[in-house]
Amino acid sequence: MIQRETLINWALFALLPATALIALWMDEPFIITLATKVAILALAGVGLNIALGLGGLVSLGHAAFFGIGGYAMGILASHAQSYAPLMQTPVLIEGTTSMPVIWLVAILASALAALAIGALSLRTTGVYFIMITLAFGQMLYYFAISWPAYGGEDGLSIYVRNGFPGLNTLDPIQFFAVAFVVLAAVLFFAGRLARAPFGLALAAARQNPERVETVGLAPYRLRLVAFVLSGAVTGLAGALFADLNRFVSPTMFSWQMSGEIMIFVILGGVGRLFGPVAGAALFILLEHVLGGLSDYWHVYLGGLLLLVVLFARGGMIGLAAGREVAHD
Protein backbone atom coordinates (compact mmCIF):
# COMPACT_ATOMS: atom_id res chain seq x y z
CA MET A 1 0.00 0.00 0.00
CA ILE A 2 1.29 3.45 -0.87
CA GLN A 3 1.76 5.54 2.26
CA ARG A 4 0.13 8.94 2.58
CA GLU A 5 3.52 10.66 2.71
CA THR A 6 4.46 9.12 -0.66
CA LEU A 7 1.28 10.52 -2.21
CA ILE A 8 1.99 13.96 -0.73
CA ASN A 9 5.56 13.80 -2.03
CA TRP A 10 4.43 12.94 -5.54
CA ALA A 11 1.79 15.71 -5.42
CA LEU A 12 4.45 18.24 -4.35
CA PHE A 13 6.79 16.94 -7.02
CA ALA A 14 4.09 17.41 -9.70
CA LEU A 15 2.94 20.79 -8.39
CA LEU A 16 6.18 22.57 -9.20
CA PRO A 17 6.31 21.77 -12.96
CA ALA A 18 2.53 22.16 -13.15
CA THR A 19 2.86 25.72 -11.80
CA ALA A 20 5.60 26.49 -14.29
CA LEU A 21 3.60 25.04 -17.22
CA ILE A 22 0.41 26.90 -16.26
CA ALA A 23 2.48 30.10 -15.97
CA LEU A 24 3.90 29.41 -19.44
CA TRP A 25 0.40 28.92 -20.83
CA MET A 26 -0.71 32.18 -19.13
CA ASP A 27 2.43 33.92 -20.38
CA GLU A 28 3.63 34.79 -16.85
CA PRO A 29 7.44 34.38 -16.98
CA PHE A 30 7.79 35.92 -13.50
CA ILE A 31 5.87 32.99 -11.98
CA ILE A 32 8.13 30.56 -13.87
CA THR A 33 11.10 32.35 -12.32
CA LEU A 34 9.48 32.02 -8.88
CA ALA A 35 9.00 28.27 -9.46
CA THR A 36 12.67 28.06 -10.50
CA LYS A 37 13.65 29.88 -7.30
CA VAL A 38 11.61 27.38 -5.26
CA ALA A 39 13.36 24.45 -7.00
CA ILE A 40 16.82 25.92 -6.33
CA LEU A 41 16.15 26.89 -2.71
CA ALA A 42 14.56 23.47 -2.14
CA LEU A 43 17.78 21.96 -3.50
CA ALA A 44 19.77 23.93 -0.90
CA GLY A 45 17.34 22.64 1.75
CA VAL A 46 17.71 19.03 0.54
CA GLY A 47 21.46 19.52 0.99
CA LEU A 48 21.07 20.77 4.56
CA ASN A 49 18.55 18.02 5.29
CA ILE A 50 21.22 15.37 4.67
CA ALA A 51 23.24 16.83 7.57
CA LEU A 52 20.36 18.03 9.75
CA GLY A 53 17.62 15.48 9.09
CA LEU A 54 19.69 12.33 8.66
CA GLY A 55 22.72 13.16 10.78
CA GLY A 56 21.16 15.47 13.38
CA LEU A 57 23.85 18.08 12.65
CA VAL A 58 22.44 21.55 13.30
CA SER A 59 24.65 23.57 10.98
CA LEU A 60 24.13 27.32 11.04
CA GLY A 61 26.85 27.81 8.45
CA HIS A 62 25.47 26.19 5.31
CA ALA A 63 25.44 29.59 3.60
CA ALA A 64 29.21 29.05 3.35
CA PHE A 65 28.64 26.29 0.81
CA PHE A 66 25.77 28.14 -0.88
CA GLY A 67 28.09 31.13 -1.29
CA ILE A 68 31.03 29.04 -2.49
CA GLY A 69 28.79 27.53 -5.18
CA GLY A 70 27.58 31.02 -6.11
CA TYR A 71 31.07 32.47 -6.29
CA ALA A 72 32.30 29.43 -8.29
CA MET A 73 29.72 30.39 -10.89
CA GLY A 74 30.41 34.13 -10.59
CA ILE A 75 34.19 33.86 -10.85
CA LEU A 76 34.21 31.40 -13.77
CA ALA A 77 31.52 33.30 -15.70
CA SER A 78 33.10 36.73 -15.07
CA HIS A 79 36.43 35.52 -16.46
CA ALA A 80 34.67 34.06 -19.49
CA GLN A 81 32.88 37.39 -19.91
CA SER A 82 36.09 39.44 -19.75
CA TYR A 83 38.20 36.90 -21.69
CA ALA A 84 40.82 37.25 -18.92
CA PRO A 85 42.19 33.89 -17.81
CA LEU A 86 41.64 32.87 -14.22
CA MET A 87 45.22 31.67 -13.96
CA GLN A 88 48.15 31.59 -16.38
CA THR A 89 50.86 29.78 -14.45
CA PRO A 90 51.61 26.98 -13.84
CA VAL A 91 48.64 25.99 -16.03
CA LEU A 92 46.29 28.15 -18.04
CA ILE A 93 42.80 28.16 -16.54
CA GLU A 94 40.17 30.16 -18.35
CA GLY A 95 36.65 31.11 -17.35
CA THR A 96 33.65 29.22 -18.65
CA THR A 97 29.95 29.72 -19.22
CA SER A 98 29.23 26.00 -19.41
CA MET A 99 26.77 25.06 -16.67
CA PRO A 100 27.95 21.44 -16.27
CA VAL A 101 31.56 22.60 -15.80
CA ILE A 102 30.49 25.31 -13.35
CA TRP A 103 28.38 22.78 -11.41
CA LEU A 104 31.32 20.41 -11.19
CA VAL A 105 33.59 23.18 -9.88
CA ALA A 106 30.89 24.36 -7.44
CA ILE A 107 30.36 20.81 -6.13
CA LEU A 108 34.08 20.13 -5.73
CA ALA A 109 34.85 23.50 -4.13
CA SER A 110 31.98 23.30 -1.65
CA ALA A 111 32.71 19.63 -0.87
CA LEU A 112 36.34 20.52 -0.11
CA ALA A 113 35.25 23.42 2.09
CA ALA A 114 32.76 21.12 3.85
CA LEU A 115 35.52 18.58 4.42
CA ALA A 116 37.74 21.20 6.08
CA ILE A 117 34.93 22.85 8.06
CA GLY A 118 33.36 19.51 8.99
CA ALA A 119 36.68 17.94 10.06
CA LEU A 120 37.06 20.71 12.67
CA SER A 121 33.42 21.39 13.58
CA LEU A 122 32.45 17.74 14.06
CA ARG A 123 34.90 17.45 16.94
CA THR A 124 32.32 19.47 18.87
CA THR A 125 28.63 18.84 19.51
CA GLY A 126 25.49 20.73 20.46
CA VAL A 127 25.67 24.49 20.79
CA TYR A 128 29.43 24.50 20.10
CA PHE A 129 28.84 22.84 16.73
CA ILE A 130 26.19 25.45 15.90
CA MET A 131 28.54 28.27 16.86
CA ILE A 132 31.59 26.94 15.04
CA THR A 133 29.66 26.41 11.77
CA LEU A 134 28.20 29.90 12.15
CA ALA A 135 31.72 31.28 12.66
CA PHE A 136 33.02 29.60 9.49
CA GLY A 137 30.10 31.01 7.50
CA GLN A 138 30.76 34.51 8.81
CA MET A 139 34.50 34.19 8.11
CA LEU A 140 33.72 33.50 4.45
CA TYR A 141 31.16 36.33 4.43
CA TYR A 142 33.75 38.88 5.56
CA PHE A 143 36.32 37.37 3.20
CA ALA A 144 33.94 37.93 0.25
CA ILE A 145 33.27 41.51 1.39
CA SER A 146 36.98 42.27 1.42
CA TRP A 147 37.76 40.65 -1.93
CA PRO A 148 37.74 43.58 -4.37
CA ALA A 149 38.78 41.47 -7.38
CA TYR A 150 35.28 39.97 -7.39
CA GLY A 151 33.19 42.97 -6.46
CA GLY A 152 33.76 43.10 -2.70
CA GLU A 153 30.67 44.27 -0.88
CA ASP A 154 28.90 45.18 -4.15
CA GLY A 155 29.00 41.68 -5.53
CA LEU A 156 29.50 40.58 -9.08
CA SER A 157 27.05 40.93 -11.99
CA ILE A 158 27.06 38.39 -14.80
CA TYR A 159 25.58 39.71 -18.03
CA VAL A 160 24.88 36.41 -19.74
CA ARG A 161 23.14 33.28 -18.55
CA ASN A 162 25.45 30.30 -18.59
CA GLY A 163 24.72 27.67 -21.19
CA PHE A 164 23.58 24.07 -21.10
CA PRO A 165 24.13 21.91 -24.20
CA GLY A 166 21.01 21.82 -26.38
CA LEU A 167 19.02 24.33 -24.30
CA ASN A 168 18.33 28.05 -24.42
CA THR A 169 18.80 28.79 -20.73
CA LEU A 170 17.66 32.39 -21.16
CA ASP A 171 14.18 31.02 -21.78
CA PRO A 172 12.63 30.87 -18.24
CA ILE A 173 10.85 27.56 -18.81
CA GLN A 174 14.01 25.90 -20.09
CA PHE A 175 16.04 27.19 -17.15
CA PHE A 176 13.27 25.96 -14.85
CA ALA A 177 13.54 22.53 -16.49
CA VAL A 178 17.28 22.46 -15.78
CA ALA A 179 16.78 23.40 -12.10
CA PHE A 180 13.87 20.97 -11.68
CA VAL A 181 15.75 18.02 -13.20
CA VAL A 182 18.73 18.73 -10.92
CA LEU A 183 16.36 18.87 -7.92
CA ALA A 184 14.69 15.61 -8.98
CA ALA A 185 18.06 13.89 -9.38
CA VAL A 186 19.25 15.07 -5.97
CA LEU A 187 15.95 14.06 -4.31
CA PHE A 188 16.33 10.61 -5.84
CA PHE A 189 19.92 10.45 -4.55
CA ALA A 190 18.92 11.69 -1.07
CA GLY A 191 16.07 9.16 -0.91
CA ARG A 192 18.39 6.30 -1.82
CA LEU A 193 21.01 7.57 0.60
CA ALA A 194 18.55 7.54 3.52
CA ARG A 195 17.70 3.87 2.89
CA ALA A 196 21.25 2.73 2.12
CA PRO A 197 23.32 1.18 4.94
CA PHE A 198 25.25 4.48 5.15
CA GLY A 199 22.08 6.52 5.75
CA LEU A 200 20.74 3.97 8.23
CA ALA A 201 24.03 3.95 10.13
CA LEU A 202 24.01 7.76 10.15
CA ALA A 203 20.49 7.78 11.57
CA ALA A 204 21.56 5.19 14.13
CA ALA A 205 24.61 7.30 15.07
CA ARG A 206 22.28 10.25 15.68
CA GLN A 207 20.29 8.11 18.11
CA ASN A 208 23.10 6.24 19.87
CA PRO A 209 26.71 6.91 18.82
CA GLU A 210 28.19 4.47 21.33
CA ARG A 211 26.06 1.60 20.05
CA VAL A 212 27.13 2.37 16.49
CA GLU A 213 30.77 2.17 17.54
CA THR A 214 30.27 -1.31 18.98
CA VAL A 215 29.15 -2.58 15.57
CA GLY A 216 32.37 -1.30 14.01
CA LEU A 217 31.30 2.09 12.63
CA ALA A 218 32.89 5.44 13.44
CA PRO A 219 30.20 8.10 14.05
CA TYR A 220 32.70 10.92 13.30
CA ARG A 221 33.43 9.54 9.83
CA LEU A 222 29.75 8.91 9.08
CA ARG A 223 28.94 12.50 10.05
CA LEU A 224 31.86 13.92 8.11
CA VAL A 225 30.81 12.12 4.92
CA ALA A 226 27.23 13.35 5.45
CA PHE A 227 28.47 16.90 6.03
CA VAL A 228 30.55 16.82 2.83
CA LEU A 229 27.64 15.46 0.75
CA SER A 230 25.37 18.04 2.33
CA GLY A 231 27.80 20.89 1.57
CA ALA A 232 28.28 19.71 -2.03
CA VAL A 233 24.52 19.70 -2.72
CA THR A 234 24.10 23.14 -1.11
CA GLY A 235 27.03 24.39 -3.21
CA LEU A 236 25.34 23.15 -6.38
CA ALA A 237 22.21 25.03 -5.33
CA GLY A 238 24.34 28.16 -4.83
CA ALA A 239 25.69 27.93 -8.40
CA LEU A 240 22.16 27.61 -9.80
CA PHE A 241 20.90 30.46 -7.60
CA ALA A 242 23.68 32.74 -8.84
CA ASP A 243 22.81 31.75 -12.40
CA LEU A 244 19.14 32.52 -11.80
CA ASN A 245 19.93 36.02 -10.52
CA ARG A 246 22.98 36.49 -12.77
CA PHE A 247 24.49 38.09 -9.71
CA VAL A 248 26.55 36.97 -6.73
CA SER A 249 27.19 38.94 -3.57
CA PRO A 250 28.51 38.31 -0.05
CA THR A 251 24.90 38.03 1.21
CA MET A 252 24.94 34.47 -0.16
CA PHE A 253 27.41 33.75 2.66
CA SER A 254 25.47 35.55 5.39
CA TRP A 255 24.08 33.89 8.50
CA GLN A 256 20.61 35.07 7.44
CA MET A 257 20.97 32.84 4.36
CA SER A 258 21.96 29.89 6.59
CA GLY A 259 18.89 30.66 8.69
CA GLU A 260 16.62 30.77 5.65
CA ILE A 261 17.86 27.38 4.40
CA MET A 262 17.20 25.98 7.87
CA ILE A 263 13.72 27.52 7.86
CA PHE A 264 12.88 25.68 4.58
CA VAL A 265 13.83 22.41 6.26
CA ILE A 266 12.00 23.10 9.54
CA LEU A 267 8.84 24.43 7.86
CA GLY A 268 8.65 21.44 5.53
CA GLY A 269 9.76 18.79 8.03
CA VAL A 270 13.23 17.89 9.33
CA GLY A 271 14.35 14.56 7.94
CA ARG A 272 11.40 14.35 5.53
CA LEU A 273 12.64 13.84 1.98
CA PHE A 274 10.27 16.43 0.47
CA GLY A 275 10.28 18.69 3.54
CA PRO A 276 12.62 21.28 1.97
CA VAL A 277 10.48 21.37 -1.20
CA ALA A 278 7.34 22.12 0.84
CA GLY A 279 9.26 24.59 3.03
CA ALA A 280 10.86 26.50 0.14
CA ALA A 281 7.52 26.67 -1.72
CA LEU A 282 5.73 28.06 1.34
CA PHE A 283 8.56 30.53 2.01
CA ILE A 284 8.46 31.94 -1.53
CA LEU A 285 4.65 32.02 -1.48
CA LEU A 286 4.64 33.95 1.79
CA GLU A 287 7.40 36.26 0.57
CA HIS A 288 5.28 37.27 -2.41
CA VAL A 289 1.82 37.24 -0.88
CA LEU A 290 2.63 38.76 2.51
CA GLY A 291 5.58 40.75 1.15
CA GLY A 292 3.11 42.57 -1.09
CA LEU A 293 1.02 43.53 1.93
CA SER A 294 3.76 44.53 4.34
CA ASP A 295 7.49 45.08 4.43
CA TYR A 296 7.47 43.33 7.79
CA TRP A 297 6.26 39.99 6.43
CA HIS A 298 9.05 38.19 8.31
CA VAL A 299 7.02 38.81 11.48
CA TYR A 300 4.27 36.55 10.10
CA LEU A 301 6.88 34.04 8.97
CA GLY A 302 8.30 34.02 12.49
CA GLY A 303 4.83 33.39 13.92
CA LEU A 304 4.30 30.51 11.50
CA LEU A 305 7.68 29.03 12.35
CA LEU A 306 6.79 29.22 16.03
CA LEU A 307 3.54 27.36 15.41
CA VAL A 308 5.30 24.67 13.37
CA VAL A 309 7.98 24.16 16.01
CA LEU A 310 5.43 24.04 18.85
CA PHE A 311 2.63 22.05 17.26
CA ALA A 312 3.91 20.34 14.11
CA ARG A 313 7.29 18.80 14.87
CA GLY A 314 7.26 16.95 11.54
CA GLY A 315 6.71 20.25 9.71
CA MET A 316 4.08 20.62 7.01
CA ILE A 317 4.77 17.14 5.65
CA GLY A 318 4.38 15.72 9.16
CA LEU A 319 1.15 17.66 9.66
CA ALA A 320 -0.31 16.32 6.43
CA ALA A 321 1.09 12.79 6.53
CA GLY A 322 1.24 12.07 10.25
CA ARG A 323 4.10 10.33 12.02
CA GLU A 324 6.91 9.12 9.87
CA VAL A 325 6.31 5.54 8.75
CA ALA A 326 9.67 3.76 8.77
CA HIS A 327 11.28 5.14 5.64
CA ASP A 328 8.31 4.70 3.38
Add this chain to the structure above:
Amino acid sequence: MSFLQLRGVEAFYGPSQALFGVDLALEEGEVCALMGRNGMGKSSTIKVICRLLKEARGTVEFAGQDLTRLPPHRAARTGLGLVPEGRRCFAPLTVHENLIAAARPGPWDFARVCKLFPRLGERRDQVAASLSGGEQQMLAIGRALMTNPRLLILDEATEGLAPVVRQEIWSALATLKREAGLSLLVVDKSLAELRAVADRAVILERGSTVWAGPMGDLAASVADRYLGV
Protein backbone atom coordinates in the same frame (compact mmCIF):
# COMPACT_ATOMS: atom_id res chain seq x y z
CA MET B 1 48.13 -17.37 23.61
CA SER B 2 44.35 -17.72 23.96
CA PHE B 3 41.84 -16.37 21.44
CA LEU B 4 40.71 -13.80 24.01
CA GLN B 5 43.08 -13.11 26.86
CA LEU B 6 42.65 -10.65 29.74
CA ARG B 7 45.45 -10.34 32.26
CA GLY B 8 45.39 -8.17 35.37
CA VAL B 9 42.71 -5.85 34.02
CA GLU B 10 41.90 -2.85 36.19
CA ALA B 11 39.27 -0.27 35.27
CA PHE B 12 38.11 3.06 36.61
CA TYR B 13 35.05 5.30 36.45
CA GLY B 14 36.77 8.59 37.21
CA PRO B 15 38.30 8.28 40.68
CA SER B 16 36.33 5.10 41.45
CA GLN B 17 38.00 1.76 40.69
CA ALA B 18 35.66 -0.95 39.38
CA LEU B 19 38.03 -3.76 38.35
CA PHE B 20 41.01 -4.78 40.47
CA GLY B 21 42.56 -7.60 38.46
CA VAL B 22 40.42 -9.56 36.04
CA ASP B 23 42.00 -12.57 34.29
CA LEU B 24 40.10 -14.38 31.59
CA ALA B 25 41.07 -16.77 28.80
CA LEU B 26 38.83 -18.08 26.03
CA GLU B 27 39.84 -20.40 23.19
CA GLU B 28 38.42 -20.19 19.66
CA GLY B 29 35.09 -22.01 19.32
CA GLU B 30 34.58 -22.07 23.10
CA VAL B 31 31.70 -20.71 25.16
CA CYS B 32 32.79 -18.93 28.31
CA ALA B 33 30.37 -17.92 31.06
CA LEU B 34 31.31 -14.75 32.90
CA MET B 35 29.53 -14.86 36.23
CA GLY B 36 29.25 -13.01 39.51
CA ARG B 37 26.68 -11.26 41.63
CA ASN B 38 25.35 -7.81 40.71
CA GLY B 39 28.00 -5.08 40.80
CA MET B 40 30.98 -7.46 40.73
CA GLY B 41 32.36 -6.09 37.45
CA LYS B 42 30.92 -8.29 34.67
CA SER B 43 29.59 -5.43 32.52
CA SER B 44 32.70 -3.34 33.24
CA THR B 45 34.86 -6.23 32.00
CA ILE B 46 32.83 -6.35 28.77
CA LYS B 47 33.14 -2.59 28.40
CA VAL B 48 36.92 -2.85 28.77
CA ILE B 49 37.08 -5.62 26.11
CA CYS B 50 34.97 -3.52 23.69
CA ARG B 51 36.94 -0.35 24.58
CA LEU B 52 33.83 1.43 25.83
CA LEU B 53 35.54 1.92 29.18
CA LYS B 54 38.85 3.52 28.28
CA GLU B 55 40.22 4.21 31.75
CA ALA B 56 41.72 0.76 32.08
CA ARG B 57 45.05 -0.95 32.73
CA GLY B 58 46.25 -4.47 32.02
CA THR B 59 46.33 -6.68 28.95
CA VAL B 60 43.42 -7.28 26.58
CA GLU B 61 44.35 -9.34 23.54
CA PHE B 62 41.99 -10.77 20.98
CA ALA B 63 43.05 -12.99 18.07
CA GLY B 64 46.66 -11.90 18.64
CA GLN B 65 45.82 -8.19 18.60
CA ASP B 66 46.27 -5.79 21.48
CA LEU B 67 42.92 -4.01 21.94
CA THR B 68 44.02 -1.61 24.66
CA ARG B 69 44.83 1.30 22.36
CA LEU B 70 42.08 0.89 19.75
CA PRO B 71 38.99 3.11 19.53
CA PRO B 72 35.73 1.13 20.02
CA HIS B 73 34.87 0.88 16.30
CA ARG B 74 38.34 -0.47 15.47
CA ALA B 75 38.11 -2.98 18.32
CA ALA B 76 34.74 -4.14 16.96
CA ARG B 77 36.27 -4.57 13.51
CA THR B 78 38.79 -7.07 14.86
CA GLY B 79 35.79 -9.41 15.14
CA LEU B 80 33.97 -8.54 18.36
CA GLY B 81 30.18 -8.59 18.26
CA LEU B 82 28.45 -7.10 21.31
CA VAL B 83 24.87 -7.73 22.38
CA PRO B 84 24.54 -5.03 25.02
CA GLU B 85 22.62 -5.10 28.24
CA GLY B 86 19.16 -3.62 27.73
CA ARG B 87 19.21 -4.51 24.00
CA ARG B 88 19.34 -0.91 22.71
CA CYS B 89 18.20 -1.51 19.16
CA PHE B 90 17.97 1.50 16.86
CA ALA B 91 14.35 2.26 17.74
CA PRO B 92 13.15 4.25 14.68
CA LEU B 93 14.64 1.80 12.16
CA THR B 94 12.84 -1.32 10.95
CA VAL B 95 14.07 -4.83 11.71
CA HIS B 96 15.63 -5.10 8.24
CA GLU B 97 17.24 -1.65 8.52
CA ASN B 98 18.65 -2.44 11.98
CA LEU B 99 20.25 -5.54 10.54
CA ILE B 100 21.73 -4.08 7.36
CA ALA B 101 22.92 -0.78 8.88
CA ALA B 102 26.19 -2.26 10.09
CA ALA B 103 26.38 -5.48 8.08
CA ARG B 104 29.81 -6.68 7.02
CA PRO B 105 30.56 -9.40 4.47
CA GLY B 106 30.67 -12.97 5.73
CA PRO B 107 28.56 -16.04 6.29
CA TRP B 108 25.93 -14.16 8.32
CA ASP B 109 23.40 -12.31 6.20
CA PHE B 110 19.75 -11.31 6.60
CA ALA B 111 18.46 -14.70 5.42
CA ARG B 112 20.67 -16.64 7.84
CA VAL B 113 19.71 -14.42 10.78
CA CYS B 114 16.04 -14.96 9.92
CA LYS B 115 16.66 -18.70 9.81
CA LEU B 116 18.03 -18.50 13.37
CA PHE B 117 15.20 -16.19 14.50
CA PRO B 118 12.21 -16.70 12.15
CA ARG B 119 10.26 -14.00 14.04
CA LEU B 120 12.63 -11.35 12.68
CA GLY B 121 11.73 -12.35 9.13
CA GLU B 122 8.05 -12.06 9.98
CA ARG B 123 8.62 -8.58 11.45
CA ARG B 124 10.99 -7.44 8.69
CA ASP B 125 9.35 -4.04 8.07
CA GLN B 126 8.27 -3.32 11.63
CA VAL B 127 10.12 -0.59 13.52
CA ALA B 128 12.30 -1.88 16.36
CA ALA B 129 10.47 0.25 18.93
CA SER B 130 7.25 -1.69 18.28
CA LEU B 131 8.79 -5.13 18.93
CA SER B 132 8.34 -7.11 22.13
CA GLY B 133 11.28 -7.36 24.54
CA GLY B 134 12.14 -10.86 23.32
CA GLU B 135 12.01 -9.83 19.68
CA GLN B 136 14.23 -6.83 20.42
CA GLN B 137 16.71 -9.17 22.07
CA MET B 138 16.68 -11.42 18.99
CA LEU B 139 17.21 -8.30 16.88
CA ALA B 140 20.16 -7.22 19.05
CA ILE B 141 21.75 -10.68 18.62
CA GLY B 142 20.97 -10.62 14.88
CA ARG B 143 22.51 -7.16 14.55
CA ALA B 144 25.72 -8.35 16.19
CA LEU B 145 25.78 -11.46 13.98
CA MET B 146 25.38 -9.32 10.83
CA THR B 147 28.80 -7.81 11.59
CA ASN B 148 30.13 -11.37 11.15
CA PRO B 149 31.99 -11.48 14.46
CA ARG B 150 34.54 -14.08 15.52
CA LEU B 151 33.54 -13.63 19.15
CA LEU B 152 29.99 -12.83 20.23
CA ILE B 153 29.67 -11.15 23.62
CA LEU B 154 26.27 -11.25 25.29
CA ASP B 155 25.58 -9.09 28.35
CA GLU B 156 22.49 -10.31 30.24
CA ALA B 157 20.82 -11.41 27.02
CA THR B 158 17.90 -13.15 28.72
CA GLU B 159 17.27 -10.67 31.54
CA GLY B 160 13.64 -9.69 32.00
CA LEU B 161 12.30 -12.00 29.31
CA ALA B 162 9.42 -14.48 29.55
CA PRO B 163 10.56 -18.10 30.20
CA VAL B 164 9.47 -19.26 26.75
CA VAL B 165 11.46 -16.48 25.04
CA ARG B 166 14.49 -17.13 27.25
CA GLN B 167 14.38 -20.74 26.15
CA GLU B 168 14.34 -19.59 22.52
CA ILE B 169 17.43 -17.42 23.11
CA TRP B 170 19.32 -20.23 24.89
CA SER B 171 18.44 -22.62 22.10
CA ALA B 172 19.75 -20.09 19.54
CA LEU B 173 23.02 -19.76 21.49
CA ALA B 174 23.38 -23.55 21.52
CA THR B 175 22.82 -23.54 17.74
CA LEU B 176 25.48 -20.83 17.32
CA LYS B 177 27.96 -22.96 19.25
CA ARG B 178 27.05 -26.27 17.61
CA GLU B 179 26.51 -25.25 13.98
CA ALA B 180 28.40 -22.00 13.51
CA GLY B 181 31.30 -22.83 15.81
CA LEU B 182 31.19 -19.25 17.08
CA SER B 183 33.11 -18.26 20.22
CA LEU B 184 30.79 -16.84 22.87
CA LEU B 185 31.36 -14.85 26.04
CA VAL B 186 28.10 -14.94 27.96
CA VAL B 187 27.13 -12.92 31.01
CA ASP B 188 23.99 -14.28 32.62
CA LYS B 189 22.53 -15.16 35.98
CA SER B 190 20.96 -18.49 34.97
CA LEU B 191 23.55 -21.00 36.13
CA ALA B 192 21.50 -24.00 34.96
CA GLU B 193 21.32 -22.73 31.38
CA LEU B 194 24.96 -21.64 31.43
CA ARG B 195 26.03 -25.09 32.59
CA ALA B 196 24.27 -26.56 29.54
CA VAL B 197 25.99 -24.33 26.98
CA ALA B 198 29.34 -23.12 28.43
CA ASP B 199 32.67 -24.92 28.18
CA ARG B 200 34.37 -22.83 30.84
CA ALA B 201 33.48 -20.29 33.49
CA VAL B 202 35.01 -17.26 35.09
CA ILE B 203 33.63 -15.89 38.36
CA LEU B 204 34.19 -12.29 39.45
CA GLU B 205 34.01 -11.06 43.02
CA ARG B 206 34.50 -7.36 43.80
CA GLY B 207 36.19 -6.67 40.50
CA SER B 208 38.64 -9.60 40.55
CA THR B 209 38.70 -13.09 39.10
CA VAL B 210 38.18 -15.49 41.98
CA TRP B 211 37.54 -18.70 40.04
CA ALA B 212 38.26 -19.80 36.47
CA GLY B 213 38.14 -23.23 34.91
CA PRO B 214 36.12 -25.76 32.94
CA MET B 215 32.38 -25.44 33.60
CA GLY B 216 32.26 -29.11 34.57
CA ASP B 217 34.69 -28.42 37.43
CA LEU B 218 32.53 -25.71 38.97
CA ALA B 219 31.46 -27.25 42.23
CA ALA B 220 28.12 -26.41 43.79
CA SER B 221 29.91 -25.12 46.90
CA VAL B 222 31.91 -22.60 44.80
CA ALA B 223 28.77 -21.51 42.95
CA ASP B 224 26.97 -21.12 46.28
CA ARG B 225 29.78 -19.05 47.71
CA TYR B 226 30.21 -16.59 44.86
CA LEU B 227 26.88 -16.62 43.07
CA GLY B 228 24.53 -17.02 45.96
CA VAL B 229 22.53 -19.81 44.31
